[in-house]
Amino acid sequence: MKALHEKLATLQDYIRMLAKIFALLWKSSKHTLVLLLFFNLLAGLSLPITTIIWKFFIDSVVEAFASKDLSKPILWILIHLLYTQFNDIMHNLCRYFESNQVDYMNKHITELTLDQIERMEMADFDNAEIYDCIQKVNNESTQHSMNLLRTLILALQNFSSMSGAIVIFLNFGPLILLISFFACLPSLVINIKMSSKLFDIFTKRFERLRFINYLKSVVITYENIKEVKVNRLNSYFKTMIINDFNTFLNEDKKIRKKFSSQNSMASLLENIVSYSFQIYILVKVVSRNLTLGDLTLFISTLSNFQNSIQNVLSSISSFYDDALYIQNLFSLLEREIPNQEATSTPYPADFEKIEFQNVYFKYPGREEFVLKNISFILSAKKSYSFVGLNGSGKTTLVKLLLRLYKPTSGNILMDDININDIDLEQYYKHIGAVFQDFIKYPFNIEKNIALGAIEDLNNFSKVKKAAEQSGADRFIEELPLKYATMLNKEWSEATQLSLGQWQRLAISRAFMSDSSILILDEPTASLDAEAEFELFTKFKDLMFDKTTILITHRLSTIRLVDEILVLKDGQVLESGNHDTLLRYNGEYARLYKMQSDMYMKGELVNEGSH
Ligand SMILES: Nc1ncnc2c1ncn2[C@@H]1O[C@H](COP(=O)(O)OP(=O)(O)OP(=O)(O)O)[C@@H](O)[C@H]1O
Secondary structure: OOOHHHHOOOHHHHHHHHHHHHHHHHHHOHHHHHHHHHHHHHHHHHHHHHHHHHHHHHHHHHHHHHHOOOHHHHHHHHHHHHHHHHHHHHHHHHHHHHHHHHHHHHHHHHHHHHHHHHHOOHHHHHOHHHHHHHHHHHHHHHHHHHHHHHHHHHHHHHHHHHHHHHHHHOOOOHHHHHHHHHHHHHHHHHHHHHHHHHHHHHHHHHHHHHHHHHHHHHHHOHHHHHHHHHOOOHHHHHHHHHHHHHHHHHHHHHHHHHHHHHHHHHHHHHHHHHHHHHHHHHHHHHHOOOOHHHHHHHHHHHHHHHHHHHHHHHHHHHHHHHHHHHHHHHHHHOOOOOOOOOOOEOOOOOOOEEEEEEEEEOOOOOOOOOEEEEEEEEEOOOEEEEEEOOOOOHHHHHHHHOOOOOOOEEEEEEOOEEHHHEOHHHHHHOEEEEEOOOOOOOOEHHHHHHOOOHHHOOOHHHHHHHHHHHOOHHHHOOOOOHHHOEEOOOOOOEEOOOHHHHHHHHHHHHHHOOOOEEEEEOOOOOOOHHHHHHHHHHHHHHOOOOEEEEEOOOHHHHOOOOEEEEEEOOEEEEEEOHHHHHHHOOHHHHHHHHHHHHHHOOOOOOOOOO
16 A cells, blocks of 8 residues: 555646545435535635625715715615525535535445445455554544545635636736735645645654554553553553653644744735735726725735635645545555355255365465364264364364365365355354354343344344353343343443353354354353353253364363364364373373363362463
């Protein structure tokens, strides 16, 4: 991805970017955009039209001094009143359509982003640059789309005002406006330079800003408060954050100071030009025998013209600020995602075995192989466990089976069918998984369980049964609102569950699914050893017709499975059932002995990891 200043190096780049933004606005809501542009163009004309009305009013007042007839000035006041009223209505309409357009744009961007994210593969999320981009777009979408629209509207209104001014000056001396425009150019250059400098700094410090925001969120997140307090980290983090703010502030102040003195020089030039022209206008009005109204008309129009230029300048610099976000948005939306190969092979519901054949795998962007020459067979309707030290590749094996990644080489077959050829929708319908880092959905208990089978979202009796099977029903029944209880502290009237209770809900989701393969990747780490053993015994009975894969570090539970695969450094070291592996007296026997010794000594309270 190119840096923004490289991408927006030329005027053409700006125009291309503007065209893309316009297309985005157009697709968000054509109808609202047309009305919004129309009313803003009209609103932009209000300044020149009001100035013209005042010209006629002043002329009529001068006439009234001689004729003593006030009807004309009163008529002009009435016209002004009507026009002001019309203007107010128009401005309200502008605000109405602007707010609607912001909402439509937000909705459209959210929809496009979510569509794109749905099409992206797991490997895309491993790419730090893409991941970063998604986070930025997600966090800043609302604010920036609003800013952007305002900037464009402001620019449009001012262009409209400037065109009105040009029409007024057409017969009087359009050169005056042209020279005034050139007098504003130094300001334009200074503003663009300042914005680009601030923008460069902002880009450079973006990483650090994200770090600070992350640190702030560490301090304010409910789950973290206890650790932060106990370790007395509040003031340490606060100092870190404030120090960074001070550094940024000083850097910004230096730049602003430099440019504000340059800006004063530029304003001096503008003022000299402006006041010279006011004198010129005065001389010309008198020499041509024009009216007092004409004098006010031209002087006010000149001043309005210069203000409009200033406003357009500030639009350009705020556009520059918002461009980083827009750049991220477009690079995310324009990212080419190769169409998934059509995988239409039906899921082999009555498969007999799953076979890993010489599977090698390395993560995208990584050099080293995480899995090396893995070959084994899982028979249908049997239970298996992957065992090994942290980082030995257990979860990676599961990710390949779940088709979140494809093997770098080698095949994974269900009978003779490569799993990556099976229709994906059908595949996921038949495979269930619960992970250690399961999701805490922002819904009530019923829905948190029901999401295990999206087809059965409203099947309450199935939800209840799943909760009974996981043992979650015991704590649910004690809650005042039972299955209707909202979870998580963040939501009003919500209850905070313990991690073990959350895990039981996640496991209930597995009981909802009618899948024929079930993967449990350390979903029971927060349950005590006894609860895990009891749960898995139950699991085995209930899941007798499924192929199950259990990953846990508790070897006491692992005893229950039909076959154990021991992994070390991405390779299968041993396989067999508990007794065979103990007799073999290899890695498994060593780990098992170590854990049971610790149990005997009462040292292992919760052996989540080695
Ligand atoms: N997304 C990723 N990108 C790059 N490397 C990864 C990624 N996920 C895991 N790894 C690396 O792959 C190796 C195997 O990780 P994996 O999660 O499969 O181990 P594990 O056996 O499940 O470990 P644990 O018992 O700690 O859960 C580790 O060295 C890890 O650093």
